[in-house]
Amino acid sequence: MPPSIDLVALAIAIAAPIALMTLAWAFTRASRRRQEFTSPVDRQTYETLHTASRAARHLQKGLTAEGAPKVAKHLRTLLGTQALALCGSTSTLAWDGTGTHHRDQVWRLASEVLTSGHTVVLGAKEVACGDPTCPIRTAILVPVISDERVVAALAAYGPAASPGLVRATEEVAGWVSTQVELADLGPQRSRVVEAELRALRAQISPHFIYNSLAAIASFVRTDPDRARDLLLEFADFTRYAFRRGGTFTTLAEELGNIEHYLALEQARFGDRLQVSLLVAPEVLSIAVPYLAIQPLVENAVHHGLESKEGVGHVSITASDLGSEAEIVVEDDGIGSDPDVVRAVLAGVQSGDSVGLGNVDARLRQAYGDDHGLVVETAPGAGTRVTFRVPKFAPDIQPSSS
Amino acid sequence: MNTSFGITAISAVCLVTLTIGALGFRLSRTTSDFYVASRMVTPAWNASAIGGEYLSAASFLGVAGLIYSLGADMLWLPVGYTVGYLVLLLFVAAPLRRSGAYTIPDFAQARMESPAVRRLCSVMVLAIGWLYLLPQFKGAGLVLHTVSGAPLWVGNLVVAVVVLINVVGGGMRSITLVQAVQYWIKVTAISVPAFVLVSWWLHHGQPVPQVTALRPDQGWALPLSGFGGVEHPVYATYSMLLALAFGTMGLPHVLVRFYTNPDGQSTRRTTLVVLALLGLFYLFPPLYGAFGRIYLPRLPAGISPDSITLLLPTVVIPGVGGELLSAILAGGAFAALLSTASGLTICAAGVVDQDLVRGRLRRVTGNDARAINGFRIAAVAAVAVPFVLSLAARDLGLADTVGLAFAIAASTFCPLLVLGIWWPRLSTTGAVAGLLCGGVLAMSAVLTTVIGGLHGGWAGALLAQPAAWTVPIAFVVTVVVSMATPSRIPRGTARTMVRLHTPENLVLDRAPR
Numbered sequence: 001m002p003p004s005i006d007l008v009a010l011a012i013a014i015a016a017p018i019a020l021m022t023l024a025w026a027f028t029r030a031s032r033r034r035q036e037f038t039s040p041v042d043r044q045t046y047e048t049l050h051t052a053s054r055a056a057r058h059l060q061k062g063l064t065a066e067g068a069p070k071v072a073k074h075l076r077t078l079l080g081t082q083a084l085a086l087c088g089s090t091s092t093l094a095w096d097g098t099g100t101h102h103r104d105q106v107w108r109l110a111s112e113v114l115t116s117g118h119t120v121v122l123g124a125k126e127v128a129c130g131d132p133t134c135p136i137r138t139a140i141l142v143p144v145i146s147d148e149r150v151v152a153a154l155a156a157y158g159p160a161a162s163p164g165l166v167r168a169t170e171e172v173a174g175w176v177s178t179q180v181e182l183a184d185l186g187p188q189r190s191r192v193v194e195a196e197l198r199a200l201r202a203q204i205s206p207h208f209i210y211n212s213l214a215a216i217a218s219f220v221r222t223d224p225d226r227a228r229d230l231l232l233e234f235a236d237f238t239r240y241a242f243r244r245g246g247t248f249t250t251l252a253e254e255l256g257n258i259e260h261y262l263a264l265e266q267a268r269f270g271d272r273l274q275v276s277l278l279v280a281p282e283v284l285s286i287a288v289p290y291l292a293i294q295p296l297v298e299n300a301v302h303h304g305l306e307s308k309e310g311v312g313h314v315s316i317t318a319s320d321l322g323s324e325a326e327i328v329v330e331d332d333g334i335g336s337d338p339d340v341v342r343a344v345l346a347g348v349q350s351g352d353s354v355g356l357g358n359v360d361a362r363l364r365q366a367y368g369d370d371h372g373l374v375v376e377t378a379p380g381a382g383t384r385v386t387f388r389v390p391k392f393a394p395d396i397q398p399s400s401s
Numbered sequence: 402m403n404t405s406f407g408i409t410a411i412s413a414v415c416l417v418t419l420t421i422g423a424l425g426f427r428l429s430r431t432t433s434d435f436y437v438a439s440r441m442v443t444p445a446w447n448a449s450a451i452g453g454e455y456l457s458a459a460s461f462l463g464v465a466g467l468i469y470s471l472g473a474d475m476l477w478l479p480v481g482y483t484v485g486y487l488v489l490l491l492f493v494a495a496p497l498r499r500s501g502a503y504t505i506p507d508f509a510q511a512r513m514e515s516p517a518v519r520r521l522c523s524v525m526v527l528a529i530g531w532l533y534l535l536p537q538f539k540g541a542g543l544v545l546h547t548v549s550g551a552p553l554w555v556g557n558l559v560v561a562v563v564v565l566i567n568v569v570g571g572g573m574r575s576i577t578l579v580q581a582v583q584y585w586i587k588v589t590a591i592s593v594p595a596f597v598l599v600s601w602w603l604h605h606g607q608p609v610p611q612v613t614a615l616r617p618d619q620g621w622a623l624p625l626s627g628f629g630g631v632e633h634p635v636y637a638t639y640s641m642l643l644a645l646a647f648g649t650m651g652l653p654h655v656l657v658r659f660y661t662n663p664d665g666q667s668t669r670r671t672t673l674v675v676l677a678l679l680g681l682f683y684l685f686p687p688l689y690g691a692f693g694r695i696y697l698p699r700l701p702a703g704i705s706p707d708s709i710t711l712l713l714p715t716v717v718i719p720g721v722g723g724e725l726l727s728a729i730l731a732g733g734a735f736a737a738l739l740s741t742a743s744g745l746t747i748c749a750a751g752v753v754d755q756d757l758v759r760g761r762l763r764r765v766t767g768n769d770a771r772a773i774n775g776f777r778i779a780a781v782a783a784v785a786v787p788f789v790l791s792l793a794a795r796d797l798g799l800a801d802t803v804g805l806a807f808a809i810a811a812s813t814f815c816p817l818l819v820l821g822i823w824w825p826r827l828s829t830t831g832a833v834a835g836l837l838c839g840g841v842l843a844m845s846a847v848l849t850t851v852i853g854g855l856h857g858g859w860a861g862a863l864l865a866q867p868a869a870w871t872v873p874i875a876f877v878v879t880v881v882v883s884m885a886t887p888s889r890i891p892r893g894t895a896r897t898m899v900r901l902h903t904p905e906n907l908v909l910d911r912a913p914r
Contacts, residue, residue, distance in 0.1 A: 252439050252663070259435035277438035282577055284441055285663040287501065320576070322776070323503060323751045391660060392507040394514075397900065 051077050052175065059176065062183035063144070063152050068093035075154070075172055079165070082135045083157040089114060093152070099136040101129065102157065110153040113141045117150045119170060121161050135159050140166050142173035146180040208264075208298070215267040226267075233263045241291065248366075250398045251318060251325070251389075252284040254293050258316070261294055265301050272311050273301065279318045283325035287398040288389050289362050295355030296329040296373075296385050303383055304331030324388045332382040341375045356385075363387055366396065406724045407548030410732030415563050418739050421579055422567040442661050446581050448674030451658045453583035455675075456682060457533075457741035458540025461591065461734045463800030464683070466707035468690030472621040472628035474638050475690070478800060479683030481642045483676060485649025485807075490672040493650050495665030496822045496901040503660050504653060505814055506752065512821045512901075514891040515829045521836050523756040525813045526653045528844070529806050530749035531787045533652070536802040537742040538791035540707070540734065543799075547708040548731050554792055560735075561788040564742045568750065568780045577661055583740045584678065590733020591685045594714050594726040598692055601717060610694035621694060633862040636869065644808040644868030650818055651810030653752075654744035664905040689713055707799050710734070746783050754779035804866075805847050812839035812871040816879045824883075825898050828890045831883025839875025843867050 055074035058067035068086045072094040076084040083097030087110040095103040109127075113120050122139045129136070138161040144152040154173045156165065212234055219227035237260035240253075255277075266273050297314065304312035317328040344357050360373040367390060377383040432438050442450075460482060467475040502508035506522040509515075538557045545556030602608075610621060620626050625634045649655065662668040693709040696717050700706060711734070714726035759775045816835045820827045846867035863870060883890075891897070 250663075252441070255435060255439045262435075275433050277432050277435065279438045280576070281440060281442045282661045284439060285661070322747055323755065391503040392501055392511070394510050397501055 048078065056179055059179040060183060061186075062180050063088060063093060063176075065093055069096065071176075072096035075176070078172060079156055079168055081156045081158045081165070085110075085155040085157070087114070087153040087155065089151060097157070099129075099134050099157065102127070102136050106155055109139060110141055110155060113143050113153045114150050117143045117145065119143070119166065121166060123161075127157070140169045142169050144173050144180060145177050146184060151180060152176075211268055212264045215264065219267065230264060230267050233260045236260045237264065241294075247290055247362075248287045248396055248398045249290045250284065251279075251286045251288050251293075251327075253398075254288055254290070255279065255284075255316075257291075258294050258297050261297065262301075262314075269301075269305055269312075273305055274311055274313045276313065276315045277317075278315070280320040280325075282320045283318050283391075286325050286389060286391055287393075287396050288327075289359075289366055291355075292359050292363065292387075293327060293329065295359050299356060299385070300329050300331035300333070300383065303336065304333030308333050321388070323392070324390050326386065326388050328384060328386045330382065330384040335377045335379050335381045335383055337379060338375075338377060341377060345373065345375070363389075367393055404549045406728035407731045410728040411545065411548065411559075411735045414732045414735045414739065415559065418563060418736075418743075419566060421576075422570060441663050441667075442577050444662065444667050444670040445674055446577060447658065447661050448671045448678055449581035449584045450577045450661075451580075451655060451671065451675050452678040452682065453580035453587065453740055454654055454658060454744040455652075455679070455741070456584065456587050456737050457803065458537050458544075458734060458738035459800045459803035460682070460686065461587065461737040462540055462543070462707045462710050463536070463798060463803065464686035465689035465693065465710045466705070467798060467800050468687055469693040469709045470629050470706040471631060472626070473624045474628075474631065474634055476687055477638055477642055478645075479686060481645025482649075483679040483683060484642075484646050486672055486676050486679065488646050489650045490669060490676070493818050493822060494659060494668045494672045497656070497818065498659055498662055498668040499665045499901050499903075499905070500897070503657060504748070504751065505651065505656060505818070506756070508821070509817065509832070512891070512897055513827075513829050513832050514893060515832075518817075518829060518832050518836070520756060521833060522814070522817070523752045525651075525809070525836065525840055526752045527749055528840075529651065529810050530653055530745050530752075530783070531790070532806040532809065533654075533803060534742060534745050534749070534784075534787035535791050536799040537738040537745070538787055539802075540738045540799050542791070543705060543708055544711065544731050544734050544738075547704075547711045548728075557788060557791045560738060560742055561784050563739060564746050565780065565784045567743055568746050568784075569777045577658075580658075580740060580744075583736060584682075587733055587737050588682055590729050590736065591682065591710075594730055595685045595688050597722075597726055598714065598717060599688070602692065602695070608695050610691065610698070632857065633859065636862050637866045640866035640869035641804060643872060644804060644811045644866070646811075647815040647868070647872055648807030648809075648811035651814030652806075653748040654741070657744075657748060666904065686710070692717065705798075746780060749783035750776060750780035752779075753782055808847070808866070808868040808871070809840065809843045811868050812843035812875045815872060816875045820876070820879055820883075822901055824880075825894050826883055826887070826890060827879065827894075828883040828886045828888075830886040830889045831879045831881075834882040835875050835879030838878040839871055842871045842874060846871065 051074050055071050055078070058070040058074075061067065063071070063086065065088075068088075072084050072086050073096045075086075076096045081097070083095065083099050083102070085095045085103065085106045086093045087106055092103060092106045092110075095106065105127075109120075109122060120141045122141070124137045127137060127139045128134070136157045137159050138157070140156045140161050142154045142156075143150045144154055154169065154176060156169045158165070212230075216227050216230045216234065219230065237257060240257045240260070262273075262275055266275075293316070297316065300314045301312075304314055313332045315328075315330045317326075317330070319326050319328075341356070345360050346357075356373065356375075364372045371388055371390070374386040375383065376386070460479075464475070464478050464482075467478060497508060500508055500511050502511050505526060506519045509522045510519040513519075538560055539553075540556075541560035542553035542556035545551050545559065546553050621628050625638065627634045631637055659668050659671070662671055689710045692713055697709065697712065700709075704712065711727055711730050714730065715723040717723065718726065754776045758779045762775045762778070813836050816839060817832055820835075821832070846864045850861070850864045
């Protein structure tokens with residue numbers, strides 16, 4: 001192909017996006033970095049906070065063996081000491097700075113702090129080594145306390161220990177304590193969600209089980225075959241609802257469970273309950289939180305039929321939005337007061353909306369605050385509940401029963 | 402050429418595409434039957450959809466054009482376009498599906514557990530997507546120009562607008578059924594005129610190609626003879642094959658389709674069917690190249706070889722018959738580039754939205770913007786950039802430009818995917834180094850050729866078809882850097898590997914960490 005002006009255009013085709021992207025990246029970086037400081041104090045404050053925030057990044061998962069060396073580096077910058085060590089409850093996690101040969105004695109020195117929980121200042125007699133040029137002559141050992149337990153010790157080493165340095169070291173250890181406590185909150189939150197899921201499983205039972213069994217009983221004489229089918233549906237439903245393990249399932253499985261559920265409700269309501277489904281086959285294999293849609297359907301049946309005369313419609317829609325799927329559960333029932341729904345979603349009040357707040361909380365926990373329930377309702381206008389599920393979310397895999 | 406037939410065909414294709422887009426989701430049936438509602442997409446349907454998305458203007462017009470102008474070596478082109486799926490089937494398809502990833506950046510995040518690798522992948526997806534969109538726009542210009550004599554930019558604009566309306570209007574979210582039907586429309590559009598041409602040829606004396614070459618050792622039908630001025634044809638052919646074979650797995654709009662399969666096994670089946678379907682389609686473009694050499698040995702002035710497929714019926718069969726066949730081909734070509742362009746735009750827009758727009762939009766509007774608006778802004782950007790570029794660029798071969806996109810995909814995503822799936826010692830640093838190295842080398846090779854023009858000798862050949870050296874280098878860099886940085890191996894590697902390689906029907910705790 002002969003070289004021509006068009007080839008240059010293609011060159012731009014490739015170079016332009018790369019250049020643009022690099023520029024954009026550089027700009028955002030620069031605008032964040034290049035702050036004009038009016039005084040040295042400003043700069044000092046900025047640098048201290050910046051170092052602290054960089055250390056905090058490595059404390060996100062608590063004091064871990066991987067994160068500790070990086071944390072130690074930033075903390076030493078913060079304190080300006082010759083060396084700094086971090087001791088976990090079972091071993092020395094990190095040593096940063098000069099005099100690495102002192103690392104072996106840290107554990108022995110720290111054990112007192114770890115048991116007592118008090119600050120200890122040690123002089124040359126306990127700390128110094130044979131080498132006269134070694135600057136490590138004193139140590140300040142401060143406990144890191146999380147949840148009223150000593151979880152680690154912070155040791156600052158230097159030629160001398162001034163009262164100011166002791167105070168500063170204690171402050172830094174206090175800050176680390178707060179970060180470690182924050183890190184502990186993460187797993188705690190997921191434990192809360194697990195507990196909520198257990199609570200939801202328990203919530204399903206009383207009314208629904210009673211009503212289903214009553215409906216089945218009414219068929220035993222008149223239509224034994226139907227009664228048998230319904231009992232099997234009931235068995236399948238409960239097996240799914242009480243299964244163990246895995247907080248995620250596929251949309252197809254969740255729909256299967258809703259089918260069992262609706263078969264039982266239809267036995268009770270007969271033709272009064274009309275269900276319509278519109279499901280994009282592309283999103284059937286998507287991972288959704290287990291029991292995320294069934295409570296919404298239960299809610300819709302509840303609102304669409306129980307307190308209303310005549311036929312009620314419930315529609316379930318799952319559509320493909322590219323990188324996300326949108327799931328909508330809608331009924332044409334009595335609707336409810338938006339303020340009540342708002343209170344239910346905020347967790348202030350549980351109301352008669354079975355599990356609505358629970359589902360909302362679990363969706364937000366799994367996918368972030370953008371993915372909570374959206375409820376559109378007004379008295380007499382029906383209810384429409386919508387949520388979006390990303391097709392891919394890190395750390396989420398469906399597990400089948 | 403009679404203008405009205407061609408324009409009618411193209412308008413019909415655009416109109417149908419827009420109508421389906423507007424109807425969108427309503428095409429699927431509302432039902433009260435759970436069995437009907439939760440029926441998965443079968444491998445055969447999904448494979449047709451992949452074929453519908455994959456067969457672009459380059460396949461429909463470009464392959465015939467290159468075979469016409471460069472001779473027998475280019476017969477490897479359709480082979481390469483297909484064999485990529487064999488590589489995909491063997492090394493990538495099932496584990497990728499089991500990873501749960503929707504896009505390549507998703508896979509990078511799941512496997513490497515690093516947002517940095519994810520962002521790097523997003524940039525690459527965008528580069529490949531834009532480079533691949535360019536020939537679609539140019540193909541549209543070419544088709545419209547051949548059919549009606551309109552200026553080239555008109556076709557570019559028509560496609561850009563139709564695609565934008567479709568994607569921004571929230572209509573065609575590449576519904577599987579629609580794309581599957583597209584495949585069969587394309588096969589029909591390219592095969593029916595081909596059959597007519599073949600029977601015409603059989604009944605009218607069966608002439609053979611008359612090709613006069615500058616040198617006697619160069620022949621159009623002679624493999625590896627360097628016909629059409631290709632230097633080092635052996636290297637060029639192998640390098641092109643390598644790019645196509647390893648680049649297919651890195652095409653963003655193809656991979657998202659695999660997500661529709663429920664599990665790894667059905668993904669493999671789908672890929673197998675795709676191989677058969679593409680094999681069927683690619684029987685036809687070489688026919689047009691060959692017939693072109695028989696009936697139109699010298700191109701009229703100012704006509705690109707890429708339009709040979711469209712010109713041929715009118716040249717061979719006089720009267721309305723030829724015009725009609727030509728109109729069918731024009732419609733088919735337009736359908737091909739519309740569906741590919743839509744798929745690519747959705748992917749590019751998805752990446753721009755997720756990794757660039759969404760966060761910023763939220764900051765500007767204070768969390769008030771609806772998610773769909775971010776996607777719309779992104780879609781405009783995703784279409785506007787290649788559109789402007791397509792106006793600037795003129796005479797580039799369609800299949801050549803697509804080849805460049807394949808080369809970049811092969812030098813970046815192939816090492817990441819293959820090593821990510823099969824090599825537990827891949828480290829985050831290694832992945833980044835491989836992506837950067839492969840990407841920079843492949844892109845600068847493309848740039849050098851493109852800015853400085855084709856050089857003579859080995860340097861020129863190496864730069865024009867970079868895959869043969871950039872792909873191995875990217876692999877080596879990834880491996881060596883990974884070996885040097887064992888501390889940066891993602892912590893969940895063992896778990897991820899088990900998940901990627903264990904069939905779904907085995908009971909296993911798949912929950913990550």
